[in-house]
Amino acid sequence: MALDPNTPLAESFRLTPAQKQALSKLRLASARDLLYHFPVRYQSAGVARAVSELVSGENAIVTGTLTKIEALKTFRRKVPATKAALRDETGTLSVTWLHQPYLATMLREGLQVRLTGKVSSQGGRLAMFNPEIAQIGADMRGSDADSRRNIADEKESIVPLFPVYPESRGVSSRWIFYAVHKLFDQGILALLEDPLPDDLRRRYHLPALDAALRYIHAPKSERHSTAARKRFAFEEVFLIQLARQRERHALDALPSFRIEKTSSDLADFLSRLPFDLTEAQKRAIEAVLRDFESDHAMSRLLEGDVGSGKTAVAAATAYAVVTTHPRKPASAAEPGDARQDFGNLQVAYMAPTEILAKQHFASFIEYFKYCPLSIGLITAGGCKKFPSKTRPDEPTTISRAQLLRWVQSGEIAILIGTHALIQKSVRFRDLAYVIIDEQHRFGTEQRRKLARKEDRVPHLLSMTATPIPRTLALTIYGDLDLTLLDEMPRGRQPVLTEILVAAQRERAYERMRSELALGRQCYVICPRIEEPDPEKELALQAKSVKEEARRLGRDVFPQQKIEVLHGALTPAAREAVMNRFTTGETHILVATSVVEVGVNVPNATVILIEGAERFGLAQLHQLRGRVLRSSDQAYCFALTESRSRAVAERLRALRTAKNGFELAELDLKIRGPGTLAGARQWGLSDVGMEALKNIKMVEAARTEATALIARDPSLSNHPLLAEKVATRKTELHFE
Numbered sequence: 001m002a003l004d005p006n007t008p009l010a011e012s013f014r015l016t017p018a019q020k021q022a023l024s025k026l027r028l029a030s031a032r033d034l035l036y037h038f039p040v041r042y043q044s045a046g047v048a049r050a051v052s053e054l055v056s057g058e059n060a061i062v063t064g065t066l067t068k069i070e071a072l073k074t075f076r077r078k079v080p081a082t083k084a085a086l087r088d089e090t091g092t093l094s095v096t097w098l099h100q101p102y103l104a105t106m107l108r109e110g111l112q113v114r115l116t117g118k119v120s121s122q123g124g125r126l127a128m129f130n131p132e133i134a135q136i137g138a139d140m141r142g143s144d145a146d147s148r149r150n151i152a153d154e155k156e157s158i159v160p161l162f163p164v165y166p167e168s169r170g171v172s173s174r175w176i177f178y179a180v181h182k183l184f185d186q187g188i189l190a191l192l193e194d195p196l197p198d199d200l201r202r203r204y205h206l207p208a209l210d211a212a213l214r215y216i217h218a219p220k221s222e223r224h225s226t227a228a229r230k231r232f233a234f235e236e237v238f239l240i241q242l243a244r245q246r247e248r249h250a251l252d253a254l255p256s257f258r259i260e261k262t263s264s265d266l267a268d269f270l271s272r273l274p275f276d277l278t279e280a281q282k283r284a285i286e287a288v289l290r291d292f293e294s295d296h297a298m299s300r301l302l303e304g305d306v307g308s309g310k311t312a313v314a315a316a317t318a319y320a321v322v323t324t325h326p327r328k329p330a331s332a333a334e335p336g337d338a339r340q341d342f343g344n345l346q347v348a349y350m351a352p353t354e355i356l357a358k359q360h361f362a363s364f365i366e367y368f369k370y371c372p373l374s375i376g377l378i379t380a381g382g383c384k385k386f387p388s389k390t391r392p393d394e395p396t397t398i399s400r401a402q403l404l405r406w407v408q409s410g411e412i413a414i415l416i417g418t419h420a421l422i423q424k425s426v427r428f429r430d431l432a433y434v435i436i437d438e439q440h441r442f443g444t445e446q447r448r449k450l451a452r453k454e455d456r457v458p459h460l461l462s463m464t465a466t467p468i469p470r471t472l473a474l475t476i477y478g479d480l481d482l483t484l485l486d487e488m489p490r491g492r493q494p495v496l497t498e499i500l501v502a503a504q505r506e507r508a509y510e511r512m513r514s515e516l517a518l519g520r521q522c523y524v525i526c527p528r529i530e531e532p533d534p535e536k537e538l539a540l541q542a543k544s545v546k547e548e549a550r551r552l553g554r555d556v557f558p559q560q561k562i563e564v565l566h567g568a569l570t571p572a573a574r575e576a577v578m579n580r581f582t583t584g585e586t587h588i589l590v591a592t593s594v595v596e597v598g599v600n601v602p603n604a605t606v607i608l609i610e611g612a613e614r615f616g617l618a619q620l621h622q623l624r625g626r627v628l629r630s631s632d633q634a635y636c637f638a639l640t641e642s643r644s645r646a647v648a649e650r651l652r653a654l655r656t657a658k659n660g661f662e663l664a665e666l667d668l669k670i671r672g673p674g675t676l677a678g679a680r681q682w683g684l685s686d687v688g689m690e691a692l693k694n695i696k697m698v699e700a701a702r703t704e705a706t707a708l709i710a711r712d713p714s715l716s717n718h719p720l721l722a723e724k725v726a727t728r729k730t731e732l733h734f735e
Helices: 017-025 031-035 173-185 198-203 209-217 222-252 263-271 279-292 310-322 354-368 400-409 444-451 470-476 502-517 545-556 571-582 617-627 645-656 660-670 686-693 695-711 719-732
Strands: 041-044 059-073 080-088 091-098 112-122 125-129 132-135 161-164 299-304 346-350 374-379 382-386 396-398 412-417 431-437 459-464 481-485 496-501 521-525 562-565 588-591 604-609 635-640
Touching: 031 173, 059 091, 091 112, 161 173, 173 209, 209 222, 222 470, 222 686, 222 695, 222 719, 263 279, 263 310, 279 299, 279 310, 279 459, 279 481, 299 310, 310 346, 310 354, 310 412, 310 431, 310 459, 346 354, 354 374, 354 382, 354 412, 354 571, 374 400, 382 400, 400 412, 470 660, 470 686, 470 695, 496 502, 496 645, 502 521, 502 604, 502 635, 521 545, 521 617, 545 562, 545 588, 562 571, 604 617, 617 635, 617 645, 617 660, 635 645, 645 660, 660 686, 686 695
Parallel strands: 091 125, 299 459, 299 481, 346 412, 346 431, 374 412, 431 459, 496 635, 521 588, 521 604, 562 588, 604 635
Antiparallel strands: 041 161, 059 080, 059 112, 080 091, 112 125, 112 132, 374 382, 382 396
């Protein structure tokens, strides 16, 4: 069968059922998938040594004759293995290949081989475990190159850096290495077309696709692997930027709602707020008002720590919208009269949970109770409207059908809700502004669905309290303008944060007892839901929500009501647990990091985070923000089981960093891009995440993508790029 990049691996290789299952788990279906399954790191082949010169702990290359070959099971763990001895003129080295008993049938006494691997010490004698092996003499007997190939020929073995791949039980890193080289030998690289334009590659000194694939899988030096990773990192970010800029270009082609309001128009509304705006909030409001003056739809991301005042910015800008009359269609307008003298433009505010939607509804009632307009709430749990006809100072429960009629007629000026907002039955008359809380990838199509109109697109303000490094924001939100709220309101007390080791846990409990005695509430965060399986050697050894809740209720806080919250609960069960905690019925909530976003309980003043070393800094900051919800002094205890100096230094940053953005950048610097809170949800590969450390690369990719889309919006002159962008769009769920 002719080789093709889309050929299924099952047709290119003879695979065992275990290998098929492992490849499926690794999401490797085709030859192309295998080529883009990049190494996570490289092992140095080491220095050529005689057996007598070997040193434990170093990587080395040693040549000699195999003797004493046998298949066996290890003494303690009964792991099937092949054991042999390698002899040269200076001595003998013990060699073991774990989980590879079949090698005993493939190797023979007297075979001349070269071994490459790490030297260990076993019982006072030097040994090698699972070394790479290359034969020098005659052929081995009975080898099956497709299903069990383990020994390279002379050409393949001369690789100064050995790639180490993500693997799964049934498919080892070594199997992947030889499978990739088999594809190389069959000429697959000649069949691949490079999607990056030649002039772009020349500008940034990026290798061509065929060279980059060879460099990344079989580098002759670190320079090769670095060049290849740079090329693929740039390509991934560039493709995301192309999709984002094309989305922005399409949006800019559609008319929106022109809203001409200034800060002075908002002065009366702002004067009624129970607090003074920070300078950062004022700058954010000004940026939104400037966007409103354009005929194009605003697309802006507002980032700010918990408690920085994002909701107030949303309310003030919403006021500018709902106090603006809709424009008449051009055909109906009299000369010089482009406005109606009745009705208002509408605002939709979408929150991630029903609890948070209700909290925003209550906040907006406080903000707008002096204004002659109606506010609606729509969730799966029911609908409400403010003001009530019988009690003008309170909201009233109404039927869904009645609420939808008032939304469609324009009587409801502001509608707050969960994803129920984008159901087909919800129709607005003049939806001009969409505010999204912690829903980062709410794209053009959702806006259109919400507006139910193809002619005009509402302005969008997306808000997040998730600290995001600037490079990630520029990449993932390439179609959004960014605004930071980097100040906290005056009078807000910072959370007192302590880093504790296990022996100091009682200090946290004492503080919890004091706060509970004052009628406050507490969180306890654990890394796991269930206890680890004792049969699993690599299971995460960390406290679990279920067991910790039982222990706390039995031994520490027997008089308090304790409940658990985690992602395995149904949405309805989570909502019920949070409702009881919000109303104060539950005193201590033991939870996973599911409480990281969208939970607002002002009465909770203590959070104890177990296994803090297992969370990223930005995620710890998010968790700490759960108790930054009132003017009461709040406390955070980050408890670690680790005695590592590096862990202690990283956690110390929780006390020294000025804000969440600084912590996110520190996380990126210290732990690497793959460990950012929620990093995997963005859909970036490991190589793509590496690009986040290079702001110049991200900015260059964004600049190039913007220029290319300006010249060729549909990418009709770049069909390979158009195909790649379409594929990436599906993978990243842009819409």
